[in-house]
Amino acid sequence: MAPECVRNKGSYLASDIWSLGVLLHLFYTGVHPFRGGSDYLIFKRSTERDFNRDMSTYPLSVLPKDARDLIDMMLQIDHEKRPTID
Numbered sequence: 001m002a003p004e005c006v007r008n009k010g011s012y013l014a015s016d017i018w019s020l021g022v023l024l025h026l027f028y029t030g031v032h033p034f035r036g037g038s039d040y041l042i043f044k045r046s047t048e049r050d051f052n053r054d055m056s057t058y059p060l061s062v063l064p065k066d067a068r069d070l071i072d073m074m075l076q077i078d079h080e081k082r083p084t085i086d
Contacts (some may be wrong), residue, residue: 003047003077014079021074021082025055028063033075049077 002018005011025033034045035052045052055068063071076082 001043001046002079004079006043006047012079013085014082017074017082017084018079021071024067024074025071028067028071029053029058033071047077049075 002011002015005015022033025031031052032042033051034042036042036045044050055063055072058068070083073081073083
């Protein structure tokens with residue numbers, strides 16, 4: 001869930017960009033970028049952008065640089081800094 005949604009600040013098209021970034025991370029690496037023992041911990045990690053594993057530690061064969069850069073842009077905490085569909 002996008003940080004703005006966790007904080008009950010509304011939902012934007014950029015919230016969907018966040019979700020797509022999470023899915024891309026999952027598709028490339030096989031793991032969710034923000035894991036925790038409870039929903040609260042997962043939400044806390046996502047609102048702090050506290051990845052389970054730094055994306056730079058994945059081999060390029062698993063997470064190519066272009067994909068890493070795109071995911072990094074999509075998972076910005078500030079929804080106004082995320083790329084748009086345009």
